[in-house]
Amino acid sequence: MLKFPIFMDNHSTTPMDPRVLEAMLPFFTEKFGNAASRNHSFGWEAERSVDQAREQIARLIHADPKEVIFTSGATESNNLAIKGVAQMYREKGNHVITSVTEHKAVLDTAKHLENEGFAVTYLPVDRDGLIDPEAVKSAITDKTVLISVMMANNEIGSISPVAEIGKIAKERGVLFHCDATQGVGKIPVHVQEMGIDLMSLSAHKMYGPKGIGALYVRKKGPRVRLAPMMDGGGHERGMRSGTLNVPGIVGFGAACELCGLEMEEEGKRLTQLRDRLREKIFGQLEEVYLNGHPTKRLPHNLNISFAYVEGESLLMGLKEIALSSGSACTTATLEPSYVLRALGVGSDLAHSSLRFGLGRFNTQEEVDYVGQRVIETVLRLREMSPLYEMAKEGVDLKNVQWTQH
Numbered sequence: 001m002l003k004f005p006i007f008m009d010n011h012s013t014t015p016m017d018p019r020v021l022e023a024m025l026p027f028f029t030e031k032f033g034n035a036a037s038r039n040h041s042f043g044w045e046a047e048r049s050v051d052q053a054r055e056q057i058a059r060l061i062h063a064d065p066k067e068v069i070f071t072s073g074a075t076e077s078n079n080l081a082i083k084g085v086a087q088m089y090r091e092k093g094n095h096v097i098t099s100v101t102e103h104k105a106v107l108d109t110a111k112h113l114e115n116e117g118f119a120v121t122y123l124p125v126d127r128d129g130l131i132d133p134e135a136v137k138s139a140i141t142d143k144t145v146l147i148s149v150m151m152a153n154n155e156i157g158s159i160s161p162v163a164e165i166g167k168i169a170k171e172r173g174v175l176f177h178c179d180a181t182q183g184v185g186k187i188p189v190h191v192q193e194m195g196i197d198l199m200s201l202s203a204h205k206m207y208g209p210k211g212i213g214a215l216y217v218r219k220k221g222p223r224v225r226l227a228p229m230m231d232g233g234g235h236e237r238g239m240r241s242g243t244l245n246v247p248g249i250v251g252f253g254a255a256c257e258l259c260g261l262e263m264e265e266e267g268k269r270l271t272q273l274r275d276r277l278r279e280k281i282f283g284q285l286e287e288v289y290l291n292g293h294p295t296k297r298l299p300h301n302l303n304i305s306f307a308y309v310e311g312e313s314l315l316m317g318l319k320e321i322a323l324s325s326g327s328a329c330t331t332a333t334l335e336p337s338y339v340l341r342a343l344g345v346g347s348d349l350a351h352s353s354l355r356f357g358l359g360r361f362n363t364q365e366e367v368d369y370v371g372q373r374v375i376e377t378v379l380r381l382r383e384m385s386p387l388y389e390m391a392k393e394g395v396d397l398k399n400v401q402w403t404q405h
């Protein structure tokens with residue numbers, strides 16, 4: 001039995017796993033202690049639960065629990081990592097390296113640093129959305145203090161060569177930050193093997209609650225230091241003051257534990273469903289194009305451009321399904337996705353794209369329904385499209401002389 005609306009936008013957020021909610025509930029009521037209260041059992045109980053969550057998170061990423069700093073989410077973690085390192089190591093240098101397809105929480109933070117006099121190199125990506133580790137190597141100067149490259153892209157799902165970049169960073173003695181928000185809990189993440197010094201995580205992208213995340217901060221080899229963004233009680237090794245969000249942290253820990261246990265099987269299941277959806281769409285529609293790397297991609301991501309169809313119109317025709325288009329609403333206009341543009345996808349095809357983000361609670365029945373509805377809707381919209389008509393008749397649209405008004 002299908003239930004509507006169908007949620008297939010799991011890169012924007014995920015529904016919380018009921019098992020996570022269950023773990024959290026007592027911490028809103030009887031277990032309400034402040035983890036920083038050292039004088040009574042309410043505080044001790046909260047602290048014990050926070051410590052347990054820290055271990056659950058650390059285990060999933062192969063870190064030491066002491067290296068986990070709780071934040072409000074990946075946006076804050078990215079800000080803290082990038083601004084915190086830049087400020088702390090300013091004496092050493094003023095250069096930061098990142099890539100053009102990072103999340104806005106990284107790009108806007110980098111821009112902020114530029115306004116403060118830092119130099120930022122934005123490395124390009126190839127047609128599949130991947131950054132070249134050799135380009136990272138070439139961009140490093142004796143003023144470089146940080147490299148920030150994401151683990152997996154939130155729009156196209158491409159998985160970066162993180163271990164290669166980590167190796168280069170180590171060789172050159174430059175700190176390496178990785179926004180792993182889309183990767184943790186979906187693919188194996190190992191901060192040692194990947195040479196990561198700082199890493200951003202967010203619970204709500206992995207079936208945990210919103211408003212809680214973490215920054216992994218390496219403690220040895222090297223010991224990373226950070227200028228804190230907030231002054232206060234000196235919580236979280238002085239890097240992030242503020243009373244801990246205990247229910248959120250407990251939920252985050254539970255979410256990590258579940259991902260650790262189920263990731264392998266879930267990855268296989270979602271890969272199979274994702275490929276089924278892709279094959280169905282590619283089998284029944286012409287002029288559709290896959291965005292992102294064909295194999296080095298997240299198991300649950302599919303991003304497709306449907307030529308001659310506006311992504312927004314497509315979504316209008318699919319109101320009972322929650323998906324994202326390749327357009328971003330800015331203040332006045334509909335801009336094509338900067339990620340797709342960075343791959344070299346033309347503005348028309350970028351506007352024609354949809355992102356399918358499958359998740360833990362999607363079923364094969366839903367996938368088949370979504371595939372069928374997408375196909376129907378694309379065919380219907382193309383029937384109404386004069387451009388598609390002309391293209392079918394063999395008119396080369398690039399050579400058409402349009403009247404200018």
Ligand SMILES: *Cc1c(COP(=O)(O)O)cnc(C)c1O
Pocket residue numbers: 011012072073074075076103105150152153154179180181182201202203205213
């Ligand atoms: C969602 C997301 C963020 C922002 O995370 P919040 O916890 O919502 O602040 C940052 N980076 C990537 C890659 C994301 O997908």
